[in-house]
Amino acid sequence: MANSSSISISNIQLQHITHISDYFFSQGQENTLQKYTNPLDKNPFYRTVPGFYLTPADIVLRNNIIDLSGTFQSPTPSLAYHRAGPRKQILFNPSTVKAAIVTCGGLCPGLNTVIRELVVGLWEMYGVREIFGIKAGYRGFYSYDPVLLNRKMVDDWHKRGGTVLETSRGGFDLNKIVNAIQDHGFNQVYIIGGDGTMRGAVKIFEEVKQRKLYISVVGIPKTVDNDVGIIDRSFGFQTAVEMAQQAINAAHVEAESAVNGIGLVKLMGRSTGHIALHATLSNRDVDCCLIPEIDFYLEGKGGLLEFLESRLKETGHAVLVVAEGAGQDMIPRTESQKTEKDESGNPVFLDVGGWLKSELKNWWNRDHPNELFTIKHIDPTYMIRAVPANATDNSYCTLLAHSAIHGVMAGYTGFVCGPINGNYAYIPVDEIAKAKNKVDTKDHKWSWVRSVSNQPDFIRS
């Protein structure tokens, strides 16, 4: 066993986040940027006791699971990130801040809460008064007039689903966007979106740096699919999992109430099965959960049909949950369907629920032509994401928004904020844009699913 009586911090790799002063001056030029005392010092609601303000020495470790035996080394044992939170000295004079907030990509519960808390946080913590909403995603920078927001206007936005600012896919034109940011005089840009949006945010940040602009660009990771890596989870995900319960419960009732009844629920999850997996784990009535990370097959030993046959024989009914991205390779498609993309370049999927329903019907008619059989396909699609955030997600959105504001006011840029092992941190945006969060089918959670459902592992023997 390794000698572990004390912990060495010498091998910690701290992930650098850019400060505007890092690129604003040419080499050799003196840093003349003025700093201001954080107005929270004079805010009656805050007690700026020692330790209230964070410094660059406050860090969050990515990996908090350590194998002292040295047998199983984690791939990233020593990565660390700056902790999110208020800084004593800030770079932006609140009276000269002109902030822009934009939401991009698909909907997700909590978008309006993040917008609300960005406005309220900037307004109340820092006294900022020029806060603008950009309509309809990235294209809105150059296609629509920004909308002036204020504290009163956003008061009940956290109770509404969707995004009051509106969103869209596609429309990313780097030059037009950065030109518009400059023309409007925005010096803080808050970008709320998923993996695609973050790839765009990297480009905006790089262009702003290239042009040496006094502008901070921050990303707030959003995705109902929970497919953004590094952070613990994305906001709205828990709400979506909760909403999915209604569909699974209905499928169970329908299946139970029929002779040889199957309830089939298709849930969102473009290339990851997190929603399906968590909805399955929390429900317990699911007999089989199909996700994009596991290839499944229908016929033969260990296949889905054999499994369903035995479930129907044993209990008379079965509940199937399928993530929309599962089984895509098995669904017959035309040449044009093979390459179809949405406006953002995401692959367009065929309906795995409809396909599975018809495959299961054909199988039953073929193998049990004289026996009753019912299959009910429930596809709640947008119902799980077009709702307001639940209480946990609402609090999470608030912390995210406030974390973003503190980092931006301090002059950091090109970062996103998010919880890592429960602690809020600043993560370089290019790192987030590259990090995918897939379901790890080798970890305990997937074994748990299989032990709850008894489903096959779909490994052909």
Ligand SMILES: Nc1ncnc2c1ncn2[C@@H]1O[C@H](COP(=O)(O)OP(=O)(O)O)[C@@H](O)[C@H]1O
């Ligand atoms: N590689 C990329 N470079 C620049 N912009 C991108 C890139 N990928 C996606 N975008 C833009 O980001 C926005 C949202 O992307 P999308 O994939 O639809 O949603 P999400 O951000 O939720 O994943 C769209 O306006 C899209 O054009």
Ligand SMILES: O=P(O)(O)OC[C@H]1O[C@](O)(COP(=O)(O)O)[C@@H](O)[C@@H]1O
């Ligand atoms: O809103 P659209 O364009 O119909 O797309 C639906 C897709 O959006 C999602 O809800 C979320 O995707 P994003 O995180 O990329 O926005 C996926 O689960 C789903 O495949």
Ligand SMILES: [Mg+2]
């Ligand atoms: Mg996406």
